[in-house]
Amino acid sequence: MKDEITREDRVAGLKGLGCSRKRVEDARFTQGKGNYVDDIQLPGMLHGDFVRSPYAHARVKSINIEAAMALPGVVAVLTAKDLEPLNLHWMPTLAGDKQMVLADGKVLFQGQEVAFVVANDRYIAADAVELVEVDYEELEVIVDPFKSLQSDVVLREDLVAEDGSIPNGAHGPRKHPNHIFTWEAGEEEATNQVIGNADVVATEEMYYHRTHPCPLETCGSVASMDKVNGKLTLWGTFQAPHVVRTVASLLSGIEEHNIRVVSPDIGGGFGNKVGVYPGYVCSIVASIVTGVPVKWVEDRMENLMSTAFARDYWMKGKISATKEGKITGLHCHVTADHGAFDACADPTKFPAGFMNICTGSYDIPVAYLGVDGVYTNKAPGGVSYRCSFRVTEAVYFIERMIEVLAIELNMDPAELRSINFIKKEQFPYTAALGWEYDSGDYQTAWDKALLAVDYKGLRAEQAERVEAFKRGETRKVMGIGLSFFTEIVGAGPVKNCDILGMGMFDSCEIRIHPTGSAVARLGTISQGQGHATTFAQILATEIGLSAESITIEEGDTDTAPYGLGTYGSRSTPVAGAAAAMAGRKIRAKAQMIAAYLLEVHDNDVEFDVDRFVVKGSPEQFKTMKEIAYAAYNQAIPGLEPGLEAVSYYDPPNMTYPFGAYVCVMDIDVDTGVPEIRRFYALDDCGTRINPMVIEGQIHGGLTEALAVALGQEIAYDDMGNVKTATLMDFFLPTAWEVPNYETDFTVTPSPHHPIGAKGVGESPHVGGVPCFSNAVQDAFRPFGNRHTNMPHDHWRIWQTANNLGMHD
Amino acid sequence: MSNKMHVNLTVNGEDHEFLAEPRELLIYALREKLNITGPHVGCETSHCGACTVTMNGKSVKSCTVFVAQANGAEVTTIEGIGNPDALHILQESFKEHHGLQCGYCTPGMITRAVKLLEENSNPTEEDVRFGIAGNICRCTGYQNIVKSILSAASEMNAAKEAAQ
Numbered sequence: 025m026k027d028e029i030t031r032e033d034r035v036a037g038l039k040g041l042g043c044s045r046k047r048v049e050d051a052r053f054t055q056g057k058g059n060y061v062d063d064i065q066l067p068g069m070l071h072g073d074f075v076r077s078p079y080a081h082a083r084v085k086s087i088n089i090e091a092a093m094a095l096p097g098v099v100a101v102l103t104a105k106d107l108e109p110l111n112l113h114w115m116p117t118l119a120g121d122k123q124m125v126l127a128d129g130k131v132l133f134q135g136q137e138v139a140f141v142v143a144n145d146r147y148i149a150a151d152a153v154e155l156v157e158v159d160y161e162e163l164e165v166i167v168d169p170f171k172s173l174q175s176d177v178v179l180r181e182d183l184v185a186e187d188g189s190i191p192n193g194a195h196g197p198r199k200h201p202n203h204i205f206t207w208e209a210g211e212e213e214a215t216n217q218v219i220g221n222a223d224v225v226a227t228e229e230m231y232y233h234r235t236h237p238c239p240l241e242t243c244g245s246v247a248s249m250d251k252v253n254g255k256l257t258l259w260g261t262f263q264a265p266h267v268v269r270t271v272a273s274l275l276s277g278i279e280e281h282n283i284r285v286v287s288p289d290i291g292g293g294f295g296n297k298v299g300v301y302p303g304y305v306c307s308i309v310a311s312i313v314t315g316v317p318v319k320w321v322e323d324r325m326e327n328l329m330s331t332a333f334a335r336d337y338w339m340k341g342k343i344s345a346t347k348e349g350k351i352t353g354l355h356c357h358v359t360a361d362h363g364a365f366d367a368c369a370d371p372t373k374f375p376a377g378f379m380n381i382c383t384g385s386y387d388i389p390v391a392y393l394g395v396d397g398v399y400t401n402k403a404p405g406g407v408s409y410r411c412s413f414r415v416t417e418a419v420y421f422i423e424r425m426i427e428v429l430a431i432e433l434n435m436d437p438a439e440l441r442s443i444n445f446i447k448k449e450q451f452p453y454t455a456a457l458g459w460e461y462d463s464g465d466y467q468t469a470w471d472k473a474l475l476a477v478d479y480k481g482l483r484a485e486q487a488e489r490v491e492a493f494k495r496g497e498t499r500k501v502m503g504i505g506l507s508f509f510t511e512i513v514g515a516g517p518v519k520n521c522d523i524l525g526m527g528m529f530d531s532c533e534i535r536i537h538p539t540g541s542a543v544a545r546l547g548t549i550s551q552g553q554g555h556a557t558t559f560a561q562i563l564a565t566e567i568g569l570s571a572e573s574i575t576i577e578e579g580d581t582d583t584a585p586y587g588l589g590t591y592g593s594r595s596t597p598v599a600g601a602a603a604a605m606a607g608r609k610i611r612a613k614a615q616m617i618a619a620y621l622l623e624v625h626d627n628d629v630e631f632d633v634d635r636f637v638v639k640g641s642p643e644q645f646k647t648m649k650e651i652a653y654a655a656y657n658q659a660i661p662g663l664e665p666g667l668e669a670v671s672y673y674d675p676p677n678m679t680y681p682f683g684a685y686v687c688v689m690d691i692d693v694d695t696g697v698p699e700i701r702r703f704y705a706l707d708d709c710g711t712r713i714n715p716m717v718i719e720g721q722i723h724g725g726l727t728e729a730l731a732v733a734l735g736q737e738i739a740y741d742d743m744g745n746v747k748t749a750t751l752m753d754f755f756l757p758t759a760w761e762v763p764n765y766e767t768d769f770t771v772t773p774s775p776h777h778p779i780g781a782k783g784v785g786e787s788p789h790v791g792g793v794p795c796f797s798n799a800v801q802d803a804f805r806p807f808g809n810r811h812t813n814m815p816h817d818h819w820r821i822w823q824t825a826n827n828l829g830m831h832d
Numbered sequence: 833m834s835n836k837m838h839v840n841l842t843v844n845g846e847d848h849e850f851l852a853e854p855r856e857l858l859i860y861a862l863r864e865k866l867n868i869t870g871p872h873v874g875c876e877t878s879h880c881g882a883c884t885v886t887m888n889g890k891s892v893k894s895c896t897v898f899v900a901q902a903n904g905a906e907v908t909t910i911e912g913i914g915n916p917d918a919l920h921i922l923q924e925s926f927k928e929h930h931g932l933q934c935g936y937c938t939p940g941m942i943t944r945a946v947k948l949l950e951e952n953s954n955p956t957e958e959d960v961r962f963g964i965a966g967n968i969c970r971c972t973g974y975q976n977i978v979k980s981i982l983s984a985a986s987e988m989n990a991a992k993e994a995a996q
Contacts, residue, residue: 046928060936062873291936292936756880765975
């Protein structure tokens with residue numbers, strides 16, 4: 025057979041690694057044919073709705089459901105009393121604590137689930153919610169974690185022994201009834217010693233405010249208990265459907281093979297959809313009780329008030345350096361407000377997530393981190409909002425400490441970073457707080473970024489602007505925000521990473537069809553990342569079949585192999601690696617088939633793009649399509665028919681993407697309005713699978729960073745009322761507020777990942793928040809600003825200017 | 833319930849007649865009575881625009897229109913914009929320029945963009961950004977949405993010129 029197309033054509037035809045393949049998901053989404061959980065309608069389906077607590081802390085003296093039950097169309101009203109015989113009135117959290125499914129004697133935060141109404145339609149359910157009478161006795165409310173640790177008010181009576189002693193929690197000893205854990209990394213004594221003897225020490229306290237991932241689609245589920253076959257099907261907004269199946273089985277007692285969990289299309293997750301929520305449990309129980317399908321979908325206010333906050337870290341830092349600016353030590357203490365239940369979504373052994381990545385991109389010889397988790401009368405959660413576990417907090421902390429140290433040293437913050445970067449030749453690098461960074465070339469990325477924005481020119485312009493402001497010629501100041509971040513993603517090695525005991529591996533199963541197309545299923549689930557497009561690209565390059573002929577399926581636990589799901593930028597580092605490894609198994613068998621067909625020894629053929637060729641005579645070959653067909657229609661001695669493979673991938677290490685961001689901002693000191701003039705983002709995510717998708721992820725992550733830095737907040741008043749529970753008060757940027765971003769990249773592959781990829785979805789958020797914040801703070805630095813807390817909304821920026829006397 | 837009213841709606845060129853409580857929101861009538869699930873619910877307070885449809889020639893947030901107010905109206909949803917054999921230029925353009933990720937805002941966003949380009953066939957970037965400011969996207973950061981709409985506008989204008 026004569027081969028008329030060139031090798032380049034064949035590579036291009038695969039639409040494999042590195043090409044900006046258009047997304048296969050888009051056909052259905054652009055035509056309104058996505059299938060989200062609220063689109064699911066089943067015959068006889070009922071609607072569930074919650075009665076929620078108006079109080080942040082109160083005893084529930086009585087619940088009267090009579091009037092609600094009397095309303096035509098109401099089928100059931102569930103309270104904790106109904107769930108107790110099933111042992112479902114409380115449920116375990118991902119963090120080793122337990123959480124009320126429905127209020128059991130008291131409520132601990134505003135918006136807490138008190139009763140679950142089930143009715144024929146959503147309007148009747150909502151009417152019935154109003155008819156449930158709950159008698160509350162208000163208790164003293166604590167929204168401040170520092171006060172909580174001093175208070176006599178016990179929030180969680182279930183965690184205090186009858187004799188008043190405080191039993192250990194899931195993470196060791198507790199010092200106070202409202203204390204959850206102390207978690208430490210590094211060496212405190214050695215760190216204190218270094219800091220005590222240092223030339224220069226900078227200290228700072230900062231509050232990383234509470235916020236919320238707020239995906240456009242809220243959380244929800246549809247449970248359908250088929251009593252005839254004993255099978256429960258649960259559709260829902262699950263970032264980790266397989267874990268949900270295991271949890272549902274453990275909670276309900278239904279054997280795991282009789283539970284099918286399906287994540288349909290998910291309208292954004294950003295961490296919000298990792299947790300297990302009372303709504304899921306109640307929809308299951310209601311379906312078991314009524315024998316018909318039950319849908320629960322929260323509204324926006326419920327979403328912001330009850331499912332999954334993020335951050336709420338009070339961080340205290342000390343950083344020491346020589347006079348020349350070489351950092352010698354870092355000390356960090358965090359008071360972590362976890363709300364009413366510890367429902368943080370972290371790997372089990374990491375109650376403060378990977379906060380111990382807080383030495384950042386710098387070669388810091390000695391460091392210490394201590395974190396105290398505290399209960400308050402606020403919603404539970406503590407999810408990683410578009411970041412790996414607590415990495416946004418860690419990177420914000422170190423990138424602010426660097427800026428403050430630069431002020432202390434009277435040194436340019438860009439130069440201070442350069443002096444302290446971990447050097448290229450130091451990788452793999454073991455950081456003072458324990459992580460082994462896989463690869464990096466920070467200085468190259470930094471130099472490229474500073475050159476791209478003409479950093480020196482910007483500083484000169486800023487100096488001129490300061491003078492012009494002082495002369496009264498302008499009311500706008502200029503800020504240059506810098507950040508250099510190292511992420512830690514791809515959780516993670518089973519030896520130290522698990523969720524509820526499930527090791528954090530991931531998986532891929534491939535079946536090649538006789539005609540040379542394929543289906544591959546993975547343990548992850550896309551929420552907009554475009555897995556159906558990009559995983560097919562990884563496979564195309566590995567197995568030599570076009571991405572266009574590979575279907576990717578995820579999210580159905582009856583068909584997909586077990587995996588830990590999609591969050592913490594783990595899909596590409598873990599499931600992507602599983603895909604590559606499964607692809608290599610396919611290739612290994614294909615090699616034997618090719619050798620048989622070509623009548624040569626296995627070792628005499630080699631893989632070339634889309635075929636196996638006889639070494640030294642490339643005109644003799646079998647394409648992967650031909651090999652696939654042969655796998656099904658030829659009896660090959662010593663080989664089973666068929667061509668399929670499965671891989672469960674346990675990553676040997678995390679991956680460490682990094683990047684260099686610069687933001688240039690003009691701020692009107694009289695209105696407090698910041699104007700983003702320029703945002704340059706250089707990302708190094710290792711091997712790039714689809715540049716178009718990568719850019720899209722960066723634009724989106726930066727925009728969520730802009731939101732968090734410049735206004736987005738879940739705020740409470742002293743009574744525990746949520747002040748930002750609608751989109752009127754909770755800031756989501758529109759197209760009008762968002763700038764165009766410049767994206768750039770370097771490529772430093774991960775040495776341990778099969779294709780060298782590191783993950784990218786969360787980098788822009790992790791690096792973006794400190795960059796926006798640093799831009800605001802840098803604008804006021806020449807006027808005496810050292811640190812102000814986020815969010816930098818117009819009012820707070822105005823206050824900063826006012827406090828600095830700039831309105832005088 | 834006896835407090836239901838007859839509602840007549842023309843949706844995507846098709847006439848529908850059904851019973852509904854006057855308080856029922858247009859978005860739920862579309863989604864749950866007529867099985868038109870392209871428009872989505874994101875906030876129920878008019879902020880996010882996931883439910884955007886065209887009603888009597890104007891972009892509206894169908895989560896804050898009572899079905900009673902919509903009685904007799906002509907409504908276009910994403911389902912009425914292009915079809916699998918002939919996508920609207922904007923649908924093509926969103927695919928081409930990666931103007932969507934999770935897809936939840938996309939039906940409302942494209943429905944709004946169609947109307948926007950009817951209102952202003954030659955918009956600047958600023959016009960586009962202002963024109964879609966009622967539609968929130970959490971995934972894309974808008975950059976590629978703006979690009980998609982501007983590119984569709986010039987393509988549509990070029991097609992118009994060629995036809996003349």
